[in-house]
Amino acid sequence: MNADYPVKRRPFLAALGVGLLSGLSGFAESMACKCRVTLKDAHKGTLEIDTQLMDSYGNLPADICQFYLDARAVFAANPNADFTDPAIIKAARTHGLALMGGPMLGNLTANEVSLWLRPTSTDSLTVHVAQAGGSAVRTYSVKSVTPGREQRVRLDGLSPNTAYTYAVSVKKRKVAEGGFTTAPTDNTKGIFRITFGSCAHKIGVHNANLFREILRREPQAMLLLGDIAVDDRENKINMHRADYQLRDVSKPWKTLAANVPLYASWDDHDYFNNDLNGIPRGFTAADRDAVRAVWHQNWNNPPTDKGRDGIYFNTRMGPVEVIMLDTRSCRDNACRNETGCYLGQQQMSWLKKTLKSSTAPFKVISSGTMWSDYVSKAKDSWGSWDPQAREEIFSLIEKERINGVLLISGDRHGARGFRISRPSGFAFHEFEAATLGGVPGPAGLVKNCPEQLFGYNGNGLVAFGEFTFDTTHTEPAVTFRLINESGGVMEEHSLQYSQLTLQS
Secondary structure, three states: OOOOOOOOOOOOHOOOOOHHHHOOOOHHHOOOOOOOOOOOHHHHOHHHHHHHHHHOOOOOOHHHHHHHHHHHHHHOOOOOOOOOOHHHHHHHHHHOEEEEEEEEEOOOOOOOOOEEEEEEEOOOEEEEEEOOOOOOOEEEEEEEOOOOEEEEEEEEEOOOOOEEEEEEEEEEEEEEEEEEEEEOOOOOOEEEEEEOOOHHHHHHHOOHHHHHHHHHHHOOOEEEEOOOOOOOOOOOOOHHHHHHHHHHOOOOHHHHHHHEEEEEEOOHHHOOOOOOOOOOOOHHHHHHHHEEEEEEEOOOOOOOOOOOOOOEEEEEEOOOEEOOOOOOOOOOOOOOOOOOOOHHHHHHHHHHHHHHHHOOEEEEEEEOOOOOOOHHHOOHHHHHHHHHHHHHHHHHHHHOOOOEEEEEEOOOOEEEEEEEEEEOOOOOEEEEEOOOOOOOOOOOOOOOOOEEEEEEEEEOOEEEEEEEOOOOOOOOOOEEEEEEOOEEEEEEEEEEEHHOOOOO
C-alpha cells in the first residue's frame, strides 16, 4: 500500500471486501485463458461479436446471458424499442432479474450520493444505508416504479467524509449491495483521491483485472472521459440501448459502479462514430437529440439546467471542482476554425463563468480529445478545430489568476503527460490515460518534444490515471499516477500548488 493512502481503509471494502475483491480476482483469472475481442471487431457490433464479448471475459450465469441475448434480439428487431418494452421486461422476469441495470453511484457530495437503478417490476424499491461496520442509519423508498425505466434515488442526510454500505431490496429480498465514502466538506484538510481514464470501448468494460485494481486504490470517485460502452451505433438508438445492456450485465462493471461514484462524458465512438461530431453529414438535429437523451438515461451525472445543449457539467467534491466538457455534440461543422465552433457559444460561456466562480483550490477540466497539439498533429482536436477558443480559455485562466487547474484528456489511445508552456512562463499540465481498453494508438512518445513528461502506446497497456490531492500541509499538492491492471505504478508525478499557481 502506498504511503499516502488514508490511514483508515474504507471499512465497507473490508466488509464486502475480501469476498468482493477475491471474487473479482478469481473472475479475472478466468479471463487469462479466454481470447480477447479486438477493437475492430468490437466496433462491428454484430450479435456474434457482442456474444463473444459477453462470453470471453468470465463465466456469467446462464440466466443473465440468456436475458441479455433476449433483450438484444428485441432491440435489434425494433428501432423504437426501449428498456420498457414488454418483451424485455418479460425476459428479465423469466430469468429472475430484479434489476436490469445498476446500482450505479454518482453525484457524490459531502452529504449525499445518487443511486441509479433500472428495475424490472412495479414493486417498490428500498435502500438501507449504514455507516460501514455499524447499524442502519437511513432507509430510502421508491414506491412509484415503472419496469425498465431508470430510477435515481437520492441518499441524502449523510455525514461528510464517511464510509457507508448500502443494500437494495425488492419485497424484502436483497437484490444488490455496495458502498461509498461521502466527499469531505470544502475546507476539510486531508487526502482525496479520484481515478480517471477513457477508451475502454466495449472491451475494457468487462475487464475484471482493471476494475479490481481501481477498487484497491479506494478512489472516492472516477471520471470516464469517453468511448466507454457504446461503439459506433450512429443514430441507431435501439443499438445504443443494446450496448448499454451489455455493459449492465458485466460483473466487473457492476462491481465498480456499485462501489465508486462515476462521472461520464463521451467521445466519438459512443457519440456517433469515428471522428464524428456536431450534426454529422447525413444525420439530423433530431438524431443528435436522441443520442443525448439515451446518454442521460444511462449515466448518473449531476443534474444540469434545463435547456442546456450537450452533456457538460461541473461538480464540487471537497478540494476539487470537476468540470467535464462535451467536446463532441456541441461542435458546429459549418464554422470550423472559427472561435466557438468546438464547444459552441453556450458551453463556452458556461465554462468561463464556471471557472471564474469556482472557489475550489483544484480544478480538473476534462476534454474528450487532447488539449495539446503534440499527438497526431491535433487530429480531430482543439488545435485543428478551434485553437482560438483554447487560447481564450487559457488566457482567461491566466488573466483571472485561476489557480490549481489540471487538464485531462482522452481519445488518442495510449497514456501521455505534457507541459503546455505559455508565453507568460506559466505551464499547464495535461494528463491523458486513454488506456482502459488496452488498444493500439499513435506512438506513445512524440519525437523532439521536450514538453512531454511520459508516453506509452496503448497496444496491450491497460491502465488508469489517478489524482491524489493532499491538503494536509501548508502548501497543498497533487500527485498523478498511471497504474496498470496488475497494480503497478508506471508513472508518478507530484505537483506542488505553487506549480499550478499564476504569479501576480
